[in-house]
Amino acid sequence: MKTDVVIIGGGINGCSLAYQLSKKGIDVALFERKYICSGATGRCGAGIRQQWSTRENIILAKESVKIFSKLSRELKEDIGFRQGGYLVAIHDEKELKEAEERVKLQRSLGVDVKIIDKDEIKEIVPILDPDGMHAIGATFCPTDGHADPFKTTFAYARRAVENGAKIFTHREVSKIIVEKNKVKGVVADGERIDCNYVINSAGAWSRIVARMAGIDIPNRPLRKEAIVTEKMKRVFDAMVISFRDGIYFSQQSEGNILGGIPGPDEREGYLYQPTFSFLNHMARTLTRYAPVLKFVRVLRHWTGFYDVSPDARPIIGEDPNIKGFIHCHGFSGHGFMLSPMVTKIISDYISDGKDSDYLHSLSIERFKGKDISREVSVVG
Amino acid sequence: MRIEEHPILSFERGRKVHFYFNGKKLYGYENESIAAALVANGITQLSKSLKYNRPRGFFCGIGKCASCRMRVNGVPNVRICIENVREGLEVETQEPLAELPSREFDDKGIDTLECDVLVIGGGPAGLCASLEAAKSDADVIVVDENFKLGGQLLKQTHKFFGSKHEMAGKRGIDIAKELEKEIIENNRIRVFLKSSVFGYYESDHGHLFGMAQRLDDMSEKVYKVKCKSAVIASGASENFLVFPNNDLPGVYGAGGVQTLVNVYGVLPGKKVLMVGSGNVGLIVSYQLLQAGMEVKAVVEALPKIGGYFVHAAKLRRFGVPIYVSHTVKEVYGEDKVEGATIVEIDKNWREIPGTEKRIDCDVVCLAVGLSPSVRVVSLTGADIRYIPEAGGYVAIHDDCMETTKRGIFVAGDLSGIEEASIAMLEGKLAGLYSAKRAGKDVNEDKADEYRKRLEELRAGPFGERGRIAKEKIRRLWKECH
Numbered sequence: 029m030k031t032d033v034v035i036i037g038g039g040i041n042g043c044s045l046a047y048q049l050s051k052k053g054i055d056v057a058l059f060e061r062k063y064i065c066s067g068a069t070g071r072c073g074a075g076i077r078q079q080w081s082t083r084e085n086i087i088l089a090k091e092s093v094k095i096f097s098k099l100s101r102e103l104k105e106d107i108g109f110r111q112g113g114y115l116v117a118i119h120d121e122k123e124l125k126e127a128e129e130r131v132k133l134q135r136s137l138g139v140d141v142k143i144i145d146k147d148e149i150k151e152i153v154p155i156l157d158p159d160g161m162h163a164i165g166a167t168f169c170p171t172d173g174h175a176d177p178f179k180t181t182f183a184y185a186r187r188a189v190e191n192g193a194k195i196f197t198h199r200e201v202s203k204i205i206v207e208k209n210k211v212k213g214v215v216a217d218g219e220r221i222d223c224n225y226v227i228n229s230a231g232a233w234s235r236i237v238a239r240m241a242g243i244d245i246p247n248r249p250l251r252k253e254a255i256v257t258e259k260m261k262r263v264f265d266a267m268v269i270s271f272r273d274g275i276y277f278s279q280q281s282e283g284n285i286l287g288g289i290p291g292p293d294e295r296e297g298y299l300y301q302p303t304f305s306f307l308n309h310m311a312r313t314l315t316r317y318a319p320v321l322k323f324v325r326v327l328r329h330w331t332g333f334y335d336v337s338p339d340a341r342p343i344i345g346e347d348p349n350i351k352g353f354i355h356c357h358g359f360s361g362h363g364f365m366l367s368p369m370v371t372k373i374i375s376d377y378i379s380d381g382k383d384s385d386y387l388h389s390l391s392i393e394r395f396k397g398k399d400i401s402r403e404v405s406v407v408g
Numbered sequence: 409m410r411i412e413e414h415p416i417l418s419f420e421r422g423r424k425v426h427f428y429f430n431g432k433k434l435y436g437y438e439n440e441s442i443a444a445a446l447v448a449n450g451i452t453q454l455s456k457s458l459k460y461n462r463p464r465g466f467f468c469g470i471g472k473c474a475s476c477r478m479r480v481n482g483v484p485n486v487r488i489c490i491e492n493v494r495e496g497l498e499v500e501t502q503e504p505l506a507e508l509p510s511r512e513f514d515d516k517g518i519d520t521l522e523c524d525v526l527v528i529g530g531g532p533a534g535l536c537a538s539l540e541a542a543k544s545d546a547d548v549i550v551v552d553e554n555f556k557l558g559g560q561l562l563k564q565t566h567k568f569f570g571s572k573h574e575m576a577g578k579r580g581i582d583i584a585k586e587l588e589k590e591i592i593e594n595n596r597i598r599v600f601l602k603s604s605v606f607g608y609y610e611s612d613h614g615h616l617f618g619m620a621q622r623l624d625d626m627s628e629k630v631y632k633v634k635c636k637s638a639v640i641a642s643g644a645s646e647n648f649l650v651f652p653n654n655d656l657p658g659v660y661g662a663g664g665v666q667t668l669v670n671v672y673g674v675l676p677g678k679k680v681l682m683v684g685s686g687n688v689g690l691i692v693s694y695q696l697l698q699a700g701m702e703v704k705a706v707v708e709a710l711p712k713i714g715g716y717f718v719h720a721a722k723l724r725r726f727g728v729p730i731y732v733s734h735t736v737k738e739v740y741g742e743d744k745v746e747g748a749t750i751v752e753i754d755k756n757w758r759e760i761p762g763t764e765k766r767i768d769c770d771v772v773c774l775a776v777g778l779s780p781s782v783r784v785v786s787l788t789g790a791d792i793r794y795i796p797e798a799g800g801y802v803a804i805h806d807d808c809m810e811t812t813k814r815g816i817f818v819a820g821d822l823s824g825i826e827e828a829s830i831a832m833l834e835g836k837l838a839g840l841y842s843a844k845r846a847g848k849d850v851n852e853d854k855a856d857e858y859r860k861r862l863e864e865l866r867a868g869p870f871g872e873r874g875r876i877a878k879e880k881i882r883r884l885w886k887e888c889h
Contacts, residue, residue, distance in 0.1 A: 155508070258485055259458075259505055259506075260484070260505060260506055260507070260508055261503065261505040261506060261507050261508070262505070263508065283505045293610070299610070300789070301608070301609065301610040301789070302607065302608075302609055302610065303609055303610045304607070304609040304610075304616060304618060304632055307607070307609075307618065308518065320508050320509065321508075322509075322512075322513070323483060323509035323511065323513065323627070324508065324509065325485070325620075325628075326606070329607055
């Protein structure tokens with residue numbers, strides 16, 4: 029088989045890339061080891077947030093929101109996008125100062141965000157107890173929101189196939205063929221596929237994929253856990269998060285409350301077994317935030333993996349040493365919300381050679397120097 | 409309507425108590441489930457469907473289908489079929505998406521329980537597993553969601569066939585009583601009723617499960633359960649059939665009807681159409697006749713009767729028509745079943761126009777098989793496969809009933825749909841080997857005896873499906889190793 033681009037990984041980024049490239053008439057073959065959404069995408073909270081601490085992430089997220097808001101129409105399928113806002117708790121005066129800085133930066137870049145007090149917290153999410161949250165206020169951005177990760181990814185995949193992309197599920201790429209520092213093809217299930225580009229969008233498995241091309245990347249897979257409760261009448265629209273407690277939760281359109289938090293037994297590795305300590309910690313924190321949820325039952329509890337880069341920022345763009353090897357990983361828990369913009373940048377680069385500042389600032393080369401500026405606005 | 413006189417059963421209903429349904433005072437008995445008490449009071453609609461707000465009634469009666477969820481004492485989404493009636497309970501119907509709880513409870517903390525063998529499910533397989541493990545000196549915890557032990561034995565009023573070792577000649581309800589007595593008298597066994605195992609978690613040694621016990625004030629107490637091995641015997645759920653209005657109140661699972669009639673002595677209606685002529689369909693039809701209901705007809709999609717001749721002959725003597733090569737075309741009624749149309753089908757399962765018959769009935773009973781309740785075992789990471797002859801997804805296991813997850817055993821319908829005598833023997837095997845995994849000295853000669861008896865039970869033509877299922881499971885087990 030022969031194709032222009034081989035994409036490895038059938039999550040949100042892989043499927044979005046398959047769609048964007050195929051729309052431009054480029055031959056694409058996507059290989060997914062299991063099934064579409066089987067990795068982090070199908071296990072994530074799928075929040076979409078523009079309230080970041082770095083200019084780079086704010087713009088990427090803001091541009092992504094623009095794309096998300098038109099995506100149902102473009103993909104001719106409902107992706108479940110809704111803008112219920114993100115409410116970010118502020119716990120003390122120090123955090124308030126930092127929040128003021130962030131809000132200033134975010135507003136200067138055109139994000140509609142403001143600082144709210146305890147009364148306004150209760151107006152936006154009536155079940156919250158600001159005292160239980162130990163909150164003195166919050167920041168709130170009404171255009172932040174959520175989309176259904178399954179609907180979105182499958183819509184991308186279906187439209188990609190209609191555009192002529194080939195999507196192979198339950199097929200694992202076992203080898204990447206590199207000759208004279210240039211990608212020549214891959215081997216999947218014993219079959220050789222010739223190609224000019226390989227995109228590594230394998231999420232938590234991206235390190236294993238990169239190694240096939242002889243590239244060492246500094247990412248590590250971190251086990252994360254999440255829960256969803258039984259369905260209840262809808263009582264709030266916003267995603268509630270706290271950088272101090274690390275918690276995030278929101279009520280899904282179907283009525284379930286979905287959320288996560290860093291667990292006491294969080295570890296590196298492909299560990300699928302949930303931990304009781306997470307359940308306890310999550311339940312205790314969630315019900316401190318929203319006491320009325322004390323008597324709502326947890327329906328499911330599962331694990332997924334963050335593909336964590338050293339500075340919690342994505343790694344994108346062509347490898348400096350192996351021509352044709354494209355990085356698209358290291359999203360550190362934010363791959364879903366940044367995917368529209370990131371995959372656009374990558375597909376424009378492959379199709380038209382179009383450059384972008386992000387291809388430099390988010391290049392794998394940044395780890396060669398010492399100057400790592402870490403994104404601090406991280407939850408989950 | 410409650411049965412006052414029954415040829416073979418006497419109902420131990422217990423004390424008469426009052427409760428409130430949507431503010432109206434009703435009475436029930438302390439040994440009844442809330443759902444049974446409501447049906448006895450003539451209430452057929454228990455909930456509304458999520459998407460289209462269609463009325464939903466009693467279906468399974470054992471906590472598996474969720475069509476009876478109500479608000480009880482301010483707590484939403486209570487499965488009222490496995491919650492017993494108590495004096496003064498406030499039971500309310502709820503919208504499909506329930507309001508948040510309106511009650512506060514004290515924080516009860518989380519306690520840790522330790523045992524050698526955890527047995528999940530207190531039916532024939534689980535009870536036999538518990539006893540067998542305890543006889544090998546294992547400390548056992550047995551957990552069941554219902555408010556009494558016995559599982560589906562409680563509603564089996566017919567005499568068992570098979571081997572005398574598995575109490576052939578006795579009725580299921582009597583077997584349940586004997587097993588329960590043995591369990592209670594055995595001080596190595598602790599029983600947790602109204603308790604659900606909800607999760608399986610990472611642990612350094614042995615196995616760690618999460619369990620929630622429902623308390624009388626409608627709050628729940630959470631436990632961590634640490635065990636060296638576990639027997640999962642979570643049974644099965646009833647299959648459904650597709651036809652217009654299949655969700656109307658009055659369309660029951662055959663097991664649900666048995667629970668109502670045989671356990672609680674409550675009649676679901678007056679006239680029943682039975683769908684399916686396997687042993688369950690035939691036996692339940694006969695039991696409904698005994699209880700005073702009229703069985704209008706039995707329909708069977710296959711060209712011949714599925715169950716034992718002796719059961720079909722009993723029905724024939726009562727003049728019940730059994731229509732083979734027939735199926736339900738539709739059920740009609742406004743908020744509950746008011747009748748049904750059956751139709752003949754050809755060799756290719758197509759309806760033959762002009763063969764429709766109207767059946768005047770207020771109950772349609774689906775006896776169209778069971779599916780293993782595989783969820784808890786799947787949490788453990790045991791290898792699960794689809795095996796049609798086993799009734800659906802089952803955990804692959806060896807002839808010691810151990811799954812691909814070391815120390816996790818299965819027994820009974822969960823390991824492949826068969827019948828209660830086989831469930832009891834599988835329970836004994838699982839109990840024995842789970843005790844062994846927990847480090848106990850066990851007498852493995854007994855296991856050979858159990859395996860021999862299982863083989864005998866599966867030897868007949870009616871054991872063929874189970875035999876094929878187990879052969880497939882064994883083959884897959886070997887592939888896994």
